[in-house]
């Protein structure tokens with residue numbers, strides 16, 4: 001598998017005015033995102049998630065280390081030919097309609113003509129905003145804004161999308177839709193790197209996660225493996241009848257295992273998360 | 284930090300390059316009579332701090348107009364001292380506007396002088412005459428300075444010619460200024476005629492005046508205006524021109540009366 | 542899925558950024574300045590009524606061109622100063638620069654958008670002003686002709702010529718072009734300042750200072766060059782002012798143009814070239830700072 005994104009021991013410190021010691025936002029972070037994966041970057045507020053994403057996009061320059069997208073250093077504009085980005089709580093011009101906004105971003109990517117038109121149609125379809133295409137963004141709900149923002153990130157048909165807290169401030173239904181979209185993109189072979197602190201959502205969509213705390217990557221690995229540290233197995237069943245579940249429970253008890261919870265993936269990740277971040281704080 | 288210093292040094296280096304260019308363009312502006320105003324202490328005292336700043340920041344003409352309107356109001360109230368003061372400011376601020384010099388001189392020599400002559404507060408004629416004379420001089424001073432600032436425009440020469448003619452009754456000087464106006468490329472055709480008229484009143488220069496008027500007369504129907512014919516006839520008498528060389532008596536039918 | 546070919550400079554990208562900037566600026570109701578201008582024209586015509594036509598035309602022209610001058614300058618500074626801070630605050634700059642867009646293209650698009658806005662407002666204000674002047678000129682011409690029916694033909698001709706000369710004058714056009722140049726210079730300089738300014742207000746305050754110092758630069762330069770026996774502190778200060786600031790007085794020709802001084806083509810060309818030089822210089826500096834700026 002090729003790597004879509006490579007982050008190699010990057011650090012970022014921001015100078016603080018009138019202070020000798022700079023503020024270290026990201027400290028020696030390395031991870032890789034394989035093509036086709038959904039990668040989740042987790043961390044409490046101020047842990048350096050956004051800063052890391054901005055470094056990957058070349059918006060912020062690392063103090064040390066390098067970031068690459070498909071082998072191209074983020075320092076160069078060419079690295080951004082196959083990436084899309086949705087920043088955290090962006091504010092798009094209210095007076096534009098959804099369609100106009102996408103057309104603008106398309107032109108900024110050098111698209112035009114019928115190619116752009118069909119692209120806009122497809123994307124509006126994808127984010128289910130075809131009905132709202134001629135409405136002004138000022139009248140969009142937060143969920144619709146995030147979805148049009150996602151469409152904007154996809155305008156140049158990128159191979160990687162980077163989403164900074166895509167579900168922040170969106171109600172459960174809206175965030176459900178966004179999660180479905182992410183899975184949809186994954187199904188189309190797209191690589192997704194997202195940051196979040198909403199754990200159950202990350203758990204649902206991500207193949208791999210990294211946990212940042214105070215600028216350090218304290219845990220990193222495939223989601224399943226990370227959770228498996230807990231010495232527990234989670235079984236997610238679809239269309240399982242009550243009888244089947246009862247049977248599994250009895251069998252498990254008979255085998256000496258304990259059924260701790262029936263559907264409780266969240267707590268596991270949350271525990272891991274809290275433990276990881278708290279131990280970092282204590283240091 | 285290093286970038287900041289680098290950019291500062293770029294600005295300094297390009298600054299060194301631009302200074303001679305700006306100085307050259309500035310000199311050219313002066314040659315072409317742009318920005319002929321001196322922003323000195325004197326001006327600041329005259330127009331006040333605010334007006335001075337406004338004038339400095341590219342709104343000189345607006346400040347001048349504003350002062351001009353004040354002068355206009357002062358004139359309506361016949362506050363002559365104030366009119367003089369304000370017009371001095373106006374012409375300092377905008378020395379290239381013919382209109383302001385012309386108006387300033389007109390207010391002094393035509394309006395203020397008459398008011399001084401009819402001043403009921405001053406019973407002594409000698410003093411009233413002196414005051415009137417002083418206003419003539421103020422008007423002349425405005426026009427002379429105006430001409431110095433706008434040597435290429437005929438209007439102020441004409442105005443000075445009129446001032447000498449109508450106020451000082453000094454026909455020799457009047458003729459001289461009309462003549463100077465006529466010599467300029469933009470001058471109207473009547474300046475030459477006016478110069479010749481004035482000359483015709485100057486004792487001892489009748490021959491010169493006659494020749495000029497006669498030349499004008501011969502240049503075409505257009506010039507044969509009543510005044511010209513009258514002055515020509517007067518000179519023919521004075522100089523005893525042989526009858527055969529005199530101009531015909533009757534007025535051309537199509538000449539409008541003055 | 543084919544990757545888009547990526548070029549170093551694309552007119553389409555810059556064009557999209559330009560028209561977006563222009564659109565954004567027009568949304569700010571900047572065209573209210575036109576309304577303000579129209580009101581000023583109408584308002585001034587009331588008190589101009591009691592003047593002679595020469596006075597009326599002169600004051601009308603001074604007021605109109607003075608207003609165009611100040612409105613374009615203010616617009617140039619205020620509109621440009623908010624461009625970058627606003628986009629950073631809205632985070633739309635992240636979405637744009639996360640696309641394959643060079644920062645130079647981004648800056649060029651912003652500057653071109655402002656310049657286009659300035660050109661449009663200058664043109665509209667000038668058109669309004671020239672229309673008023675045209676109407677007044679023809680009214681006065683008709684009146685003069687009526688009043689002077691009995692005068693000798695060359696007197697009437699001269700009077701009409703005077704009316705025409707004191708109304709519209711072809712030299713006004715290069716004069717207006719130079720007003721635009723000054724606004725363009727201020728816009729480019731504001732863009733430069735806004736690349737390192739911490740806020741919109743800061744950039745505007747800096748530019749107000751620059752505006753006034755720029756008008757004094759000529760004086761400082763002359764004192765500096767003449768070496769008036771000033772101490773080295775004063776001399777260094779004057780030198781820095783002369784080196785670092787543009788001479789904005791060089792762009793104030795319109796006052797004298799109204800008064801009847803013609804702008805010769807060579808002089809106009811030099812002034813325009815100087816303006817172009819400053820716009821380019823400040824744009825390049827803005828780019829240089831922005832190129833490595835953290836967002």
Ligand SMILES: Nc1ncnc2c1ncn2[C@@H]1O[C@H](COP(=O)(O)OP(=O)(O)OP(=O)(O)O)[C@@H](O)[C@H]1O
Pocket residue numbers: 014015023024025043044045046047048049050051052088197835836
């Ligand atoms: N431009 C900057 N200058 C100074 N400090 C900064 C800058 N950008 C970020 N920081 C600091 O770096 C740290 C990491 O910020 P970052 O935005 O990456 O965190 P985050 O994980 O995205 O947080 P959140 O969940 O609140 O979005 C914070 O303490 C922040 O204050």
Ligand SMILES: [Mg+2]
Pocket residue numbers: 049050051088164
């Ligand atoms: Mg963040």
